Amino acid sequence: MSGLVAARPRPPQRNQKKAPVAQRASDEDIAAVLANVAKLCGPATTLPQRYREAYGVALDARALGFGKLGALLSLGERRGLFAVERTERREDGTSGSWCLRPVGAEITENASDGGSVGLLGFYHYARPPWTEPARDATAAWLRALCAQHGLGGRVRVATEGVNATVSGSTSELDAFQATLSTTEGWHSVLFKREPCTSHQLWPALSCWTADELCGFGADESTRERLDAVGPGILLEPRAFRARMMEKDAVLVDVRNAYETTIGAFPGALDPKTRTFADFQQWLEKDETQIALKDKDVLMYCTGGVRCERASAALRAAMPEQKERVFHLQGGIVSYMDEGLEGFAGANYVFDRRNRHGAAPRGSDQVLGKCLACRKPWDVYRGSATCAKCKVRVLLCDACLSSRDHEALVCDLCS
Template sequence: MFTVAALYHFTRFPDPAALRQPLLDLCTAQGISGTLLLAGEGINGTIAGSRAGIDAVLAHLRALPGCADLVHKESQAAEQPFNRMKVRLKREIVTMGQPDVDPLQGTGTYVAPAAWNALITSPDVAVIDTRNDYEVAIGTFAGAIDPQTRSFGEFPAWWEANKDRFAGKRIAMFCTGGIRCEKSTNFLRGQGVEEVYHLQGGILKYLEDVPRDDSTWEGECFVFDGRVSVGHGLVEGPHILCHACRRPLLPADQDHPAFEDGVACHHCVGETTEVDKARFRERQKQIALARARGTRHIGSL
């Protein structure tokens, strides 16, 4: 069993590049896989490995400048959900493309999972899902508004086009682990929204803390690793991933005429060229050969 740790923390890193190699070396030495993003605004990512290895990396991260209070969320995976370890330098640890947005200058009011249901069922509250369309498609909170954005960077334009709908409303926002809401609630405050809230710890914390019988969550929660989705209690869900478009699929979707493993699904069959599909088929061939040798191909899920 592998321990999976999802984390983010906003802080000031004057030289994030100087932090990269020591962090990558430690993760490699501890047998940790996953992805960590470093930027001037902080750190974000998900990693998986042994209990001891995860503890060693978390201790290292909390020793970084301004990171003593870094909070992480844990779950379990039967198999290693990542192929390798990557530590990447980015302009933003979650891309919104709004240079004036700074969560360190204030965010919305945090709402604990135990208090979330009462907030979002209030008639004067509009609940907005800040995640991408393919994430929302497999699960969301009852009654939540889906902006139908394909990336987080589209959210500011969606808000500008729809903000008049929310006059006189309090705004409650949520995302997978909380990081997108750190930025989106700061953005709304900058737009003059006086009462804006977000789910502390995100959907993952809600699914961990709130019993199924008391839950207003419907469906599964998409996660950016080999598990694809999780449900209540953070138990691994039934979804698989289309290796061509990275969208989540149910096992029954493999029976769709458009499905070809690693090449296309009913979502993306018309989005790629025949040249693309030929390249995907070659990749699948190499994955199958690696599997036959008892190894894991770098391009496999």
């Protein structure tokens, strides 16, 4: 456990005015990391020399390339110094501007002590939303709690709530979860525990503040409007499965195309989005509304956080059938953990496991294909991205190492 936080972290008071100041890394640490960043990213990247100056500086993801951006991200996270965050989108809908964000104190000791380890995923929509000081205080509180329990992971905090995956020893995760679930306002949060290996532990904690929990692209007034409409009806995995079988049911996969490519519920509508911010555009299409009209719409995503927004957006877009919008509680993760059948392929996850419930090699349950040689493949490697839009693409190990894959474009771009 990090020795940086002595006092037991206290939950923030709602809408408090003053945010506690997070621990910062030393200037030497910062200089060392930034020197490595410059080496990694080359002269095209004009990174400031000092960490504090790096705060809020936009990075051009297209010029940088997602491979290097990924390297930058993992370097910053490994040292617990900063996170890279998307802040804006280009007019053509692709990711544009990225930002360095400082995160909390570096975790100095590995949480893995030979005992059992695991992952804990959760999200929490604050209703009504927090003020910005309350958001910052919540981030500081979670950062301190994670440090106290020696947890690594990714924790995104916005005025609309928290979206997080953390990892660490089972006993520390238990204690962390117990604190959160007994905190006022957090009682109804669904915590999802998953096993992992010690290699899949996050080596450090990134806890940062963002405009939104999952990049839906909604501004404050849109979020207020969606909150007023409210999300669809939550269905537990078994109830979701039963509904799926009924006539007049249509499944909507709320995730991005690179996720649906390796696993989905058969027959689900795939919006073929590059990012979640494309979803609204898909919803507004005539063909989408025709496909959903007079149906029970069953929406699903990885862990449920995106459906909270997506189902509200659907209810707002098609008010005449807003009582027929449902979404899967706990997402595909909970569905698979219940041992239910029906989901084909692998569930893409945003932690270091990469995928969850993956099919055995060589089985016909491998739904993805290598972009170069088209053989069945469903493992994403960090450096493989579309030359045009920079979304992740599938490349088998042989093609990744032997071909000039940097010119390949994804199925959405070709």
